[in-house]
Amino acid sequence: MTERERLAMTIFEQYLDLPPEEQGEFLRLRCGGDAELRREIDLLISSDREANRLSEAVRAEIADVAAGVRVSQSGSSMAMFGAVLNGRYVIESRIGSGGVGVVFRARDQRLHNRQVVVKVLRETKRDDQWLLNKFLQESEALTRLDHPNVVKVLDQGTLADGRPFLVMEFVKGESLEEFLKLGAVRLEPETVVSLVRQICGAVGAVHAAGIIHRDLKTSNLMVKLNPDGTLTAKLIDFGIAKIFEATSGMQTTTPLTVGTLPYMAAELFDGGEASVASDVYALGVIVFELLTGTRPFLARGSSLVAQILEYRNLQERGAGGKLAALRPDLTERLEKALLVALSFRPEDRYRTVREFENAVLSAFQEIEVEAGVNPDDITLGKNETLRISPNVNVERPVAKAGSEGRDRVLPGLLLVVIAVGAILSLTGFPPGFMSGKKTNTVAPPNPSVSPQPVANDAPPFVVTGIPARVTDGKEFRLTVEFKQAGYFYLLSESPKLRPDSLPDYTFLFPGPGDNGGAARFEKANLVIPPTAQPGFFFSGTKGTERIWCVWSPESIPIFETVRTAANGREEGAIRKPDQIQVIQGILSGNRTAATVVRDYRIERP
Amino acid sequence: MEAHTGEITNLLIAWNQGDSNALNRLIPLVYDELRKIARNMAGRQGSNLRDVFQPTVIVHEAYSRLVDESRVDWKNRAHFYGIAGRTIRRIIVDEYRKLYADKRGGEWQQVSFSEADAVHMPRVDLIELDAALEKLEGWDERKFRITELRFFSGLTNFEIGEVLGVSEKTVEREWRSAKAWLHRELTRETQ
Numbered sequence: 001m002t003e004r005e006r007l008a009m010t011i012f013e014q015y016l017d018l019p020p021e022e023q024g025e026f027l028r029l030r031c032g033g034d035a036e037l038r039r040e041i042d043l044l045i046s047s048d049r050e051a052n053r054l055s056e057a058v059r060a061e062i063a064d065v066a067a068g069v070r071v072s073q074s075g076s077s078m079a080m081f082g083a084v085l086n087g088r089y090v091i092e093s094r095i096g097s098g099g100v101g102v103v104f105r106a107r108d109q110r111l112h113n114r115q116v117v118v119k120v121l122r123e124t125k126r127d128d129q130w131l132l133n134k135f136l137q138e139s140e141a142l143t144r145l146d147h148p149n150v151v152k153v154l155d156q157g158t159l160a161d162g163r164p165f166l167v168m169e170f171v172k173g174e175s176l177e178e179f180l181k182l183g184a185v186r187l188e189p190e191t192v193v194s195l196v197r198q199i200c201g202a203v204g205a206v207h208a209a210g211i212i213h214r215d216l217k218t219s220n221l222m223v224k225l226n227p228d229g230t231l232t233a234k235l236i237d238f239g240i241a242k243i244f245e246a247t248s249g250m251q252t253t254t255p256l257t258v259g260t261l262p263y264m265a266a267e268l269f270d271g272g273e274a275s276v277a278s279d280v281y282a283l284g285v286i287v288f289e290l291l292t293g294t295r296p297f298l299a300r301g302s303s304l305v306a307q308i309l310e311y312r313n314l315q316e317r318g319a320g321g322k323l324a325a326l327r328p329d330l331t332e333r334l335e336k337a338l339l340v341a342l343s344f345r346p347e348d349r350y351r352t353v354r355e356f357e358n359a360v361l362s363a364f365q366e367i368e369v370e371a372g373v374n375p376d377d378i379t380l381g382k383n384e385t386l387r388i389s390p391n392v393n394v395e396r397p398v399a400k401a402g403s404e405g406r407d408r409v410l411p412g413l414l415l416v417v418i419a420v421g422a423i424l425s426l427t428g429f430p431p432g433f434m435s436g437k438k439t440n441t442v443a444p445p446n447p448s449v450s451p452q453p454v455a456n457d458a459p460p461f462v463v464t465g466i467p468a469r470v471t472d473g474k475e476f477r478l479t480v481e482f483k484q485a486g487y488f489y490l491l492s493e494s495p496k497l498r499p500d501s502l503p504d505y506t507f508l509f510p511g512p513g514d515n516g517g518a519a520r521f522e523k524a525n526l527v528i529p530p531t532a533q534p535g536f537f538f539s540g541t542k543g544t545e546r547i548w549c550v551w552s553p554e555s556i557p558i559f560e561t562v563r564t565a566a567n568g569r570e571e572g573a574i575r576k577p578d579q580i581q582v583i584q585g586i587l588s589g590n591r592t593a594a595t596v597v598r599d600y601r602i603e604r605p
Numbered sequence: 606m607e608a609h610t611g612e613i614t615n616l617l618i619a620w621n622q623g624d625s626n627a628l629n630r631l632i633p634l635v636y637d638e639l640r641k642i643a644r645n646m647a648g649r650q651g652s653n654l655r656d657v658f659q660p661t662v663i664v665h666e667a668y669s670r671l672v673d674e675s676r677v678d679w680k681n682r683a684h685f686y687g688i689a690g691r692t693i694r695r696i697i698v699d700e701y702r703k704l705y706a707d708k709r710g711g712e713w714q715q716v717s718f719s720e721a722d723a724v725h726m727p728r729v730d731l732i733e734l735d736a737a738l739e740k741l742e743g744w745d746e747r748k749f750r751i752t753e754l755r756f757f758s759g760l761t762n763f764e765i766g767e768v769l770g771v772s773e774k775t776v777e778r779e780w781r782s783a784k785a786w787l788h789r790e791l792t793r794e795t796q
Contacts, residue, residue: 001744013782044785047792051784054791058756061731062697 008040149202173224200357216282229558277346284341334363475535495543690758
């Protein structure tokens with residue numbers, strides 16, 4: 001360990017102990033002009049954010065080694081490397097092991113060496129011909145299934161030792177489980193709606209093909225950011241292996257894990273068969289997680305058996321009131337839809353995934369109406385009431401007898417508009433909004449740089465106060481005047497560490513506490529950061545800082561996703577290469593015509 | 606109760622009373638017993654060992670089978686868990702070495718921890734982790750002990766505090782920075 005590493009570690013530990021608003025200044029003072037030291041500390045800070053993934057990976061690896069004890073004894077797994085299956089798939093590396101069996105990465109020699117995933121079933125009951133046929137039937141059905149949100153099964157086959165395997169599309173991205181963990185801030189309604197549509201669509205298609213998934217959970221769903229800023233979800237893992245266990249009766253070696261239990265419907269604990277109803281239950285849990293970031297039932301038992309009993313009891317008692325407690329801004333109707341899906345008795349749940357999806361989506365439509373998104377599309381029922389975030393002290397409109405839904409909604413809309421304004425002026429920016437940032441700033445429009453083309457003659461916003469040149473540590477603020485309501489995002493693009501490296505982007509606005517965490521604005525003037533807070537300042541790598549102001553009449557899904565994932569982690573800094581590329585894409589023109597982008601440069605001598 | 610229960614309990618008590626020699630006799634005993642327990646579990650659970658083999662489970666199982674609870678207090682318990690954590694680490698790393706002995710490097714590329722496109726979970730090379738832990742031991746003994754116990758014993762921060770004689774808050778603090786350092790260390794070459 002070098003002296004610099006030791007020093008970096010000491011400073012890093014002191015940094016962790018400081019309140020957030022002092023961290024940035026502290027690092028600036030401690031590092032002085034030592035860029036190497038600063039870089040080492042920045043890496044520790046970003047490692048700190050990723051460290052829980054490391055713990056999980058270590059745990060998974062330990063579990064894999066334990067499984068490997070068996071595998072190496074039978075001598076079958078290691079022999080796989082370099083093997084060519086079906087005359088075309090070359091096994092390259094072992095990715096891990098899941099419920100199905102061991103998972104390998106391979107290349108398809110017949111198709112431009114594209115990457116594929118090969119899943120080899122664990123040794124189970126492969127000498128049982130009936131079960132093997134059942135497996136082949138289901139995997140065939142999967143091979144025929146063609147749905148954008150279901151991972152493609154490309155091929156199947158049998159190893160020399162008789163173990164069946166599946167060849168599947170290689171899906172990039174991260175699991176929904178990880179994705180939800182990253183999001184310190186709740187998902188935007190549009191994101192939830194889109195994910196619900198895709199996930200339910202996928203499961204519906206699987207059911208239509210006559211297959212029960214049996215293992216729906218957030219870790220079996222992959223989420224990927226598309227270049228156009230939308231999200232694609234993909235169902236990747238099927239509980240095919242469970243067919244073997246479910247039907248073999250005698251030996252219950254069902255791979256129960258702590259991660260699987262929360263998604264299992266009560267009847268499965270009692271030895272019942274997996275069904276559409278048990279898949280609907282799991283979907284209920286997943287949608288609950290999308291909305292709240294947590295699960296409806298949390299068992300605390302220390303052993304598997306204790307947890308099973310606990311989950312069963314919790315399900316019997318029901319999840320009533322839980323959504324309302326976590327998300328008072330959502331409607332009773334939405335909670336009801338979830339409660340039906342989460343019913344203890346399978347016959348009380350929705351009979352199809354489509355029914356569940358419709359119930360959730362129509363409840364959401366209603367929320368959009370309440371939020372004032374689409375006043376022409378009012379579908380409020382007679383008994384619905386308007387809900388407003390509890391931290392805003394506004395009276396609920398009381399329905400008058402005989403009044404029409406539309407009449408009751410309009411005052412509600414007004415109230416919401418007022419509430420948004422109130423949140424805006426009350427919350428301002430949290431302390432330490434800019435602190436700890438490596439490189440950020442803003443200054444008056446640089447005359448040497450022409451702004452991006454604007455969609456119309458009257459720009460929807462005007463930014464003033466961005467300096468052309470600013471020395472490190474000097475504070476400044478900017479003022480934004482909104483001429484039109486819309487969504488507003490403020491990003492900084494740091495100088496590159498090396499000419500070939502990707503720039504860092506940081507969402508300066510909105511932060512988690514700004515404007516209630518939302519990007520939407522009515523017409524107003526806004527000082528960023530508010531005068532009560534410390535201003536922006538720069539430290540770290542010198543060079544040209546770019547400030548991007550982005551306005552759009554619609555929210556920009558990719559920005560919402562990225563900023564909510566980034567907020568709370570080093571105040572909005574974006575470091576993932578795929579996310580950086582998507583942001584660069586939008587800033588360089590891959591966006592809707594109505595979106596207005598202004599770009600300012602600040603020199604940092 | 607197992608054959609060694611009495612002996613292990615005696616050694617644990619003796620060690621707790623300051624007999625440092627007791628520890629040297631205790632570790633190999635615990636090592637053998639933990640291996641047996643792991644094997645038994647493997648036999649019982651068939652190919653789904655992965656799902657039951659968690660250090661926490663093994664260590665708890667070992668404790669209930671190897672230690673006569675009527676004769677020990679919480680301090681003995683904490684110490685037993687401490688030893689078990691160290692021992693589990695050895696077992697796991699040994700197994701890992703054996704498992705991947707012929708395939709490290711060469712034509713088989715380990716999927717590195719920082720590689721973003723791994724389908725499920727990023728992989729950690731446990732031998733690299735072990736080496737990093739040794740490096741940590743040479744530099745900060747306490748961080749090393751905390752990390753080892755967190756990964757390989759399933760003790761809570763509070764219990765680790767009991768083993769090491771520090772507050773839970775200290776354990777939390779040190780664990781956080783040790784984790785960050787480990788992550789930094791394991792991703793160093795790929796930066």
